[in-house]
Amino acid sequence: MKKAGFFIPELIIHVFKKPVTVDYPFEKLEVPKGFRGTVNLNPQLCIVCRSCERDCPAEAIEISVVSEQEKKFKMVIHNDRCIHCAQCVEVCPTQPKAMSINTKFEMAEPSRWNMKFEYVYTRKLKEKT
């Protein structure tokens, strides 16, 4: 039977329901386990193969040489450019992976220059097997 106001019972039910949204800064929703958040480097594991630098679609990873003799390198992760695709984590050849991605999503800073992370480290030599 056709009658106007098919939606009215649904509308009345919702008057008495709690809001679906949460009070954000005070209350936070949980992100799932596999969420792609901020990229991190574990300098102890890095072998400086430059795969991440080569494959990053946003050119957010920069590796430069600090000292050739001491095998010292500098990696800069530009979080302002990062598009959170986790391609760098995927191509990382070390076991366990030197690049990792965590579930942190609150990355806002007053200036985009503060979102740069720098790591200066000595290259890990390949273990002889």
Added chain:
Amino acid sequence: MSITIPIGPQHPALKEPISLRMTIDGEVIKDADIRLGYNHRGVEKLFEGKTYIQNIYVAERICGICSHSHTTCYVNGVEKLSGLEIPKRAAYIRVLIAELERIHSHLLWLGVAGHEAGFDSFFMYTWRDREIVMDILEEISGNRVHYAINTIGGVRRDIDETQKTKILNHLKVLRERTQYYKNLGTNEPSFVARLSGVGKLSREDAIALCAVGPTLRASGVDMDVRKDDPYNCYEEIPFEVCTSDTCDVLGRTVVRINEVLQSYDIIEYVLKNLPAGDVRVKAPRKVPEGETVSRYEAPRGENIHYIKSNGTDKPERLKVRAPTLGNYPATVAMLKNGFIADIPLIFAAIDPCICCAERMAEIQDVKTGSTEIKTFDELKKYSKKFDKHTEHKKDVEWPL
């Protein structure tokens, strides 16, 4: 005397920049003109400077809603060029994400249609249900919008048993809600009367003007790339192509509701018959010389990527034909002889995605005349006012 009304290109109410010029005679649109080019980002040039792996993420960012459509289309093309055979499990996961994306896109569209027709509670409920799909996608892929699940040679993430049960539980809720919207049509005469008879596009016109997707299927043509030219194991999955013979906005709504229900069936089939095995094979960085065309049924219609390779790790040329571009000529035909009050509804009915379509195209049909500027908001208000004065269509049947 004919008057030309420009809408856009820059207006906060218009979600993306596009310019519509309507030549009107009294209340009736005599001619329509769509002008593109306000959102050109040079994506195709960007493709040429990046490697095949980097380009997956560029392709993903052509559009927010059909991000999986563009990557799958691109990745399928590259795999065809390299002669790679992806594992069956990877193909099934691609189908799963594609159908979840279809549900999310169609629910979004239903909300927009409700909003443009002045039925805002419908808009809020469909968008609330869309959150469930977004949550499923976030759970599987790690992000709500850019899933980044595709890679050359397979998919990047596998799904496990707990995720499977979670998806099936969520689907139960969604199916119930969609069934409710399907019943809504039979009980809410005002909504059906507003959509019926608006934006007529005959079967012959739809074929002649190369309409795609739900716009074409609502004109009674059963064309779907998933059936006609199957990719990613679609030939093994049972589903029906939904069509409607009403040739108007009501038909497009019906096609989309039916497609959402079909998508639930496909997802259930995929989860029950997910083959075991690897999800990816190793792909070479360089792609052999050649060219290919890849077709994909995106939620909005047929998506085409043309890839030309020169044997290096970067493509020589990549051309994207997004479904919205295919629907523009049909939109002009739909707008002609319609009313000014129906412009927002007709234009929304093709589910336009301007940022997808901004490549290179020009549709020009300019008539001289005095100009009157009306904003999109004013037009919407006018649409609601106009509807009050028209006679109610009483004998419209919900075709479901």
